[in-house]
Amino acid sequence: MADVAVIGLGGLGSATAYWLARRDVSVVGFEQFELGHVRGASHDHSRIIRRSYHTPEYVRLTAGAYDAWQAVEADCGEHIITVTGGVDLFPPGAAIDHGTYTASLAAERVPFEWIDGAEIRSRWPAFAKGSLVTPDVMGLYSAETGIVPAGPGTATLQRLAVAHGAELREHSPVREIRAAGGEVDVITDDGATRVGHVVITADAWTNRLLAPMGRSIPMVVTREQVSYFPHADLQRFAVGRFPVWIWMDDPSFYGFPLYGDMSGLKGSEDCGGSEVDPDTRTFDPDPGMEDRLRSFMEQLVGPGFGAPRTATCLYTLTSDRDFLLDTLPGIPNVSVALGAAHGFKFAAWFGRTLAGLACGEPAGPDLAPFSFDRPGLHAPIDRSAWMV
Ligand SMILES: Cc1cc2nc3c(=O)[nH]c(=O)nc-3n(C[C@H](O)[C@H](O)[C@H](O)COP(=O)(O)OP(=O)(O)OC[C@H]3O[C@@H](n4cnc5c(N)ncnc54)[C@H](O)[C@@H]3O)c2cc1C
Numbered sequence: 001m002a003d004v005a006v007i008g009l010g011g012l013g014s015a016t017a018y019w020l021a022r023r024d025v026s027v028v029g030f031e032q033f034e035l036g037h038v039r040g041a042s043h044d045h046s047r048i049i050r051r052s053y054h055t056p057e058y059v060r061l062t063a064g065a066y067d068a069w070q071a072v073e074a075d076c077g078e079h080i081i082t083v084t085g086g087v088d089l090f091p092p093g094a095a096i097d098h099g100t101y102t103a104s105l106a107a108e109r110v111p112f113e114w115i116d117g118a119e120i121r122s123r124w125p126a127f128a129k130g131s132l133v134t135p136d137v138m139g140l141y142s143a144e145t146g147i148v149p150a151g152p153g154t155a156t157l158q159r160l161a162v163a164h165g166a167e168l169r170e171h172s173p174v175r176e177i178r179a180a181g182g183e184v185d186v187i188t189d190d191g192a193t194r195v196g197h198v199v200i201t202a203d204a205w206t207n208r209l210l211a212p213m214g215r216s217i218p219m220v221v222t223r224e225q226v227s228y229f230p231h232a233d234l235q236r237f238a239v240g241r242f243p244v245w246i247w248m249d250d251p252s253f254y255g256f257p258l259y260g261d262m263s264g265l266k267g268s269e270d271c272g273g274s275e276v277d278p279d280t281r282t283f284d285p286d287p288g289m290e291d292r293l294r295s296f297m298e299q300l301v302g303p304g305f306g307a308p309r310t311a312t313c314l315y316t317l318t319s320d321r322d323f324l325l326d327t328l329p330g331i332p333n334v335s336v337a338l339g340a341a342h343g344f345k346f347a348a349w350f351g352r353t354l355a356g357l358a359c360g361e362p363a364g365p366d367l368a369p370f371s372f373d374r375p376g377l378h379a380p381i382d383r384s385a386w387m388v
Contacts, residue, residue, distance in 0.1 A: 002026045002027055002028040002167070002193065002195050003020075003025050003026045003027065003195060003196050003197065003358075004020055004025055004026070004027045004028075004195055004196065004197045004198070004199060004358045005027070005028050005029070005030065005184070005186045005193060005195040005197075005198045005199070006020070006027060006028070006029040006030070006198075006199045006201060007029075007030050007174045007177070007186070007198060007199065007200050007201065007202055007209060008030070008031065008032075008040075008200065008201040008202035008203065008205070009029050009030070009031035009035060009154075009158065009168060009170075009201075010040050010041060010042035010154060010201065010203060011041075011042035011150065011153065011154045011157070011339075011343070011344050011347035011350075012042075012201040012203070012337055012339060012343060012347055012350045012351065012354075013029060013031075013199070013201035013202075014029070014042075014154050014157035014158045014161060014347075014351070015068075015072075015157050015347045015348050015350055015351025015352070015354075016199050016201060016337075016350070016351040016354040016355055016358075017029040017157075017158070017161040017166045017168065017351075018072070018157045018158075018160050018161040018164065018166070018351055019351045019352045019354075019355035020161075020166065020355045020358060020359075021160075021161050021162075021164035021165045021166035022075070022160075022164045022355075023355060023359065024165070025355070025358070025359065026165070027161075027165075027166045027167070028166070028167045028168075028169065028193060028195070029161070029166060029167070029168040029169065030169050030172045030173075030174050030186065030188065031168065031169065031170045031171070031172060032171070032172065032173035032174070032205075033170070033171065034170050034171060035155070035158055035168065035170045036151065036154070036155055036158075038283075038311070038313075039278070039314075040203055040204065040278075040313075040314055041203050041204070041313055041314050041315070041316065041339070041341070041344075042150050042151070042154045042344060042347075043150055043151045043154075043311075043313065044150050044151055044226060044260075044311050044313060045149060045150065045151065045152075045259060045260025045261055045266070046147045046148070046149060046150060046256055046259050046260050046266065047147070047148050047149075047150045047344040047345060048086065048145065048146075048147065048244050048246070048254065048256070048345065049062075049065060049066070049069070049081060049145070049146050049147065049148045049345035050062065050086055050142060050144070050145040050146075050244070050345065051063075051066075051105065051110045051112075051142050051144050051145070052086070052088055052101050052104075052105060052112065052140055052142045052145070053101070053104055054096075054097075054100040054101055054104060054388050055100070055104050056104045056107040056108050057366070057369055058104070059104045059105055059107070059108040059110055060108055060366070061346065061349070061366065062345070062346075064346075064349045064352075065345050065346045065348070065349045066081065066144070067349075068346075068348035068349040068351070068352050069081050069148060069348045069349075071348070071352075072156070072157070072160070072348050075160065076156065076160055078156065080148060080149065080153055080156065081146050081147070081148055082146050082147045082148075082239065082259065083143075083144065083145070083146040084145060084146050084147060084239050084240075084243055084244050084256075084257050084259075085141065085142070085143050085145055085146075085243045085244070086141070086142050086145025086146070086243050086244035086245065086246070087115075087120060087124075087139040087140065087141045087142075087243050087244075087245050087246075088101060088139065088140040088142075088245075088246045088248050089120075089133065089137055089138075089139055089245060089246065089247050089248060090137065090138045090139070090140070090248045090249075091132075091136075091137050091247075091249055092136050092137070094248050094249045095248075095249050095250035095252075095387055096248035096249065096250075096252070096387055096388065098138065098140060098248065101140055102114060102140060105140075105142075110142075110144075111142075111143070112140055112141060112142045113139075113140075113141040114138060114139070114140060114141075115138070115139045115141055116135055116136070116137070116138055116139070117133045117134050117135040117136060117137040117138070117139070118135045119139070120133050120137070120139045121133055124241065124242055124243060125236075125241075126236050126237055126241070126242050126301045126302075127300065127301060129236075129301050129302030130298070130299055130300045130301045130302045131299055132296075132299040132300045133300065141243075145243070145244050146244070147244065147256060147259055148344060148345055148347075149260065150344055153344075153347070154347075157347070157348075157351070169188075172188050172189075172190070173188065173189070174186055174187065174188055174209065175187045175188060175189070176209075176212050177198055177200075177209060177212070177213065177334065178192075178212075179213075179331065180194060182196075182333070183195065183196055183333070184196070184197070184198045184333055184334060186198060196333060197333045197334070197335070197358040198333065198334045198335070199334075199335050199336075199337070199354050199357075199358055200334065200335070200336040200337070201336075201337050201350075201354070203314070203316045203338065203339065204221040204278035204314045204316045205278055205279075206219070206316070206336065206338060207219065210328075210336070213328065213331065213334070215328060215329075217318065217324065217338070217372075217377060217378075218318070218319050218377070218378060218379070218380070218381055219316055219317060219318055219319075219338070220275055220315075220316075220317045220381055221275065221276055221277070221278055221314055221315065221316050221317075222271065222273040222274060222275055222276065222314070222315045222317065223273045223274060223276045223281050223282075223286075223312055223313075223314060223315075224268065224269075224271075224272065224273040224312065224313050224314070224315050224341075225268065225272075225273065225285055225286060225289055225290075225310050225311065225312045225313065226266055226267070226268040226310065226311055226313065227264075227266070227267060227268065227285075227290055227293055227294075227308035227309065227310040228261050228263065228264030228265065228266050228308055228309045228310075229264050229265050229266075229267065229294065229297065229305035229306065229308045230263060230264045230305065230306035230307070230308075231264070231265055231304050231305055231306065232304055233304070234258055234262070234263075234264075234265060235258075237257050237258045237265050237301075238257060238258050239257045239258065239259065240257075241257070242257040242258070243257065244256055244257065245300075246270075247296070247300075250387055251269055251270075251271075251272060251292070251296075252269070252270040252271070252387065253267060253268065253269050253270070253293065253296050253297075253300075254267070254268055254270060255267035255268070255297070261309070263309070264306075264308065264309060265297070265305070267293050267296075267297050268293065269289060269292065269293055269296075270386075271315065271317070271341075271383070271386050271387075272289050272292070272293075273286070273289065273315065274286075276314070278314055281312075281314070282312075283312050284312075285308075285310035285312065290308055290310055293308075294308070315341035316338060316339070316340065316341060317340060317341050317381075317386055318338060318340045318377055319376060319377060319378070319379045319380065319381050319382065319385060320374075320376035320377065320379065320385050321340050321341070321342070321385055321386045321388055322340060322369055322370060322374075322376060322377070323337070323338060323339060323340050323343060323346075323350075323369075323370040324336060324337060324338040324340070324370055324372065324377060325337045325338075325350065325353060325354070325357075325363075325367055325370040326363065326367065326370060326371045326372040326373075327357060327363075327372075328372065329372055329373060335354060335357045335358060336372070337350055337354055341386075353367070
């Protein structure tokens with residue numbers, strides 16, 4: 001009998017299986033689709049990892065995010081984090097308050113620079129080709145910002161989990177979780193698997209598993225997309241010449257230097273997608289979102305983009321857009337985690353923390369903001385709370 005079952009093998013679940021196996025805990029992971037599928041939230045080439053966040057608690061947590069990925073790098077001897085430098089761009093009157101970011105970084109003594117538009121254009125000439133970064137646009141520059149590989153990073157965690165002894169079952173949808181005395185039965189089409197603890201890392205599908213246990217979380221699942229735009233001079237956007245960038249306004253857009261798919265420059269809109277059902281949603285690009293993004297990127301770095309390649313992906317948004325990481329109230333041997341559409345940078349940290357919870361370690365004060373019972377999690381959905 002396995003000690004722990006992990007349900008859902010995206011970034012968070014694969015990291016949990018990895019850290020449990022690394023601790024010599026016998027772990028079985030269940031994935032409803034094939035490993036590496038593109039129906040959830042952890043596929044495609046890249047995700048931003050950064051220290052700049054809007055609260056000191058998150059800034060402090062980002063140290064753990066880097067540390068946990070570096071521990072995985074040390075374990076497998078492979079490079080995972082690519083440090084590129086990143087600039088959060090604040091136009092005058094920005095919808096997102098720069099003060100919460102600069103104050104949080106300062107409170108945690110994390111170095112950053114506060115630079116104006118002229119400095120941004122001189123450091124990264126690509127911005128000088130556009131019209132958006134005017135002298136009164138301010139930039140919060142963090143040298144530690146970088147990229148973690150979503151799909152390849154998840155595959156690495158799965159490979160290492162198996163190498164450390166985990167059993168990962170793909171095409172194994174979990175139909176239900178049932179308490180069985182002090183243990184838990186995980187029900188699939190192949191029958192019941194009894195374990196001591198269950199970790200739910202099912203993101204957009206989480207409420208499907210919680211409902212039979214009389215629990216649910218207010219959440220909104222949206223279909224987001226990222227686009228890769230060909231350009232005559234892509235080298236202008238190479239790592240070292242172009243940073244990770246985030247436009248801190250409403251709408252909010254973000255992008256990367258050339259990485260992963262070297263045929264196009266990647267950009268996306270945060271929370272630009274429509275609400276969907278994860279099982280019936282489509283995979284076709286939304287042309288309106290593509291046009292909005294192209295128009296923005298041409299203002300940002302000038303014209304010259306060809307027709308994009310677009311991939312879709314799911315956001316799972318909690319009311320306050322804070323994580324969920326806790327055991328279920330009244331059911332201590334079931335824990336659940338949600339990355340609230342900004343969790344991949346923390347995937348290795350989530351995994352290490354969830355492995356600790358599954359082994360009976362106390363949650364600790366750092367996790368209090370992510371508890372199941374916090375009022376913000378059960379508040380009515382308010383999209384303005386997502387503008388962070
Ligand atoms: C476009 C986009 C851009 C993003 N950018 C960033 C970024 O720059 N930085 C960042 O930190 N984060 C970012 N995120 C968020 C981040 O990618 C997610 O928070 C993270 O990937 C969530 O991982 P997960 O493992 O919880 O979810 P998923 O990868 O969706 O995994 C959940 C898994 O559970 C499986 N599952 C569900 N129900 C069952 C069941 N009953 N039985 C078995 N298996 C089941 C699903 O099939 C799925 O594989 C972005 C997300 C998107 C969509």
